[in-house]
Amino acid sequence: MEIKQEERTTYIYTFASYEDERSLCALEMRSLFGNESQTGILESEAKIDPSRSPFIKERITVMYEAENFQHLLNQVETLQVKGETFKVIYVKTGSPAKTKEAGFENRRAMEKEIGLHINGIADIHHPNRLFAVMHVNGRWVFGDYVKGESVWFRHQQKPHSYSTALNTRVARAVVNIAIPDPCGIKAIDPCCGIGTVLIEALSMGIDIAGSDRNPLVLGGTRENIAYFGYSCEVKLTDIRDITNHYDVAIIDLPYNLCSVITPAEQLEMLQSARKFAEKVVVVTVEPIDETLIKAGFAIKDRAVVKKGTFKREVIVCK
Template sequence: MNSSPTTYIYPFAAHESERELCLMEQRALFGHDAEGTAYLESPLRLAPNRSPYVQLRLDVLFAASSLAELGEIAATLELDGRTFKVRYLKSGQRLTYEGERGVERQIGARIRGIAEMRNPDITLGLLAREKDWVLGICHHAEPVWLAHKAKPHNYSTGLTTVVARALVNIALPRPEGKRGIDPCCGMGNVLIEALSMGVDIVGRDINPLAIRGARSNLRHFGFQENRVQIGDLNELEGAYDAAIVDLPYNLCSVLSVSERQRMLESVRRIAPRAVIVSTEPLEQEIADAGLSITDHCTVSKGNFVRLVWEVQREM
């Protein structure tokens, strides 16, 4: 290509029950959300499969006020013998099926190269924004988290792979050189998503059965099972950059207010920032533990509602 992108566009999709979590993840990763549109623009270049809600990354090459002008610019592309196809991205202004195919043909006809519809070397994404048209290179996401659903062991009320992956991104949006911990790791859902993204993380749980299940799950996906050890959050030592804490909530793990308070105080002790998940409102308890809430959302699954808080240690 004869132009280098300086802007990236991330089309995304989320079920209504996870819309708030999707936007919260965007605020953590990009510093702002895309409320009101189905795509987010940013100068940050992230792997397209980083977020479970992102469908692809569009590396912007050109923008023009009209489709005709964009076609003239597209005629200057140098593909160096590579095959291509043009794909209209539905995340922008909506067109009819015939309209989408028409604008694809209009731009594709201006590009000097070999069109290949089935298996092109390059897919060029065409996006209609509110006031202009954009053409760029598509890098599609590989939804690795879908494969992680087939774990040997799981809790029926455990975090889904999508939610777990989003929580990791909220807790550690810039994970390079940082270390995370899931001190109530259960069967390791958060750990697996974090490790699949190259995040340095360890897991602890007070329940030996959970530890055995988590180790089996890690081993199943090719991760080191020694990243999980038995341990009580309230007795953990060491310091971590971020913690992801899904507080126990099933009938066998009913926590008293004093127990929750002690756990939240332990979170503050081991990490300056954390993502906390609970089925009960904890705003006052979070404040009493010396943590301040920087963002929050709710995630629902039928009648089962989780509350999610991004917190940081008060100085």
């Protein structure tokens, strides 16, 4: 008896990042997809909501692929769209090569031709469903299209903020690096400050708790979280006093003049995290490899985020 192999769906993602964020973007890719791309385009069998990432621009679910455009049209003719309207978008690869099909008029013509071959009702202004056509890795592809939403951008407008806090874009990437698959994961931010990481995690539906030893900040933290309609446990607790167990901890180590900690305190904090979390992602402005190893961690991956001359490291530990 012949055993049919289960067909696997391929997803194509496009990425964009600033030069200072390339390292962070690459680490997020490795965390979410298991590999990275140097071209701004990544193909994977992993289905990720593009709005989760500050770097993913869009996702195409590959329905048809062909060596040339005419063969793709032949396949698209079999598609029936019932009960909803549609629109077709041509997705550029971002390649600097000035190919014929990259011209605006050609792209519009291809979108129209694909649309005419689909059995359904097109609506270019308010479609219910979006499709994409793209020439990528030597072949033509067509499929459902989802554009990423900059959720992190809305979170910049919170009632309370600190100049030293992570920006929402970086915080969102750090959450993805720490928790690529949220299913069944219980996480904590034990130095949560004003709640930037908590808000990004909660917006993705992640089960996360927050704590901080600074009583002056937590009122603002709770107000920030509630401002966006989220809720989670936020406790006045020193990281060294946490007794519950978590799958993941995200620790943005204190570093400003109001939060001076000695090397001994830093080691104690990390040793405590080693006890209550299986995986820890540390954000630091100073070298701490030796301290992490002394605390019992193995460093698995890392990235550097720059802003002018200011530099942070994101370190994945287990």
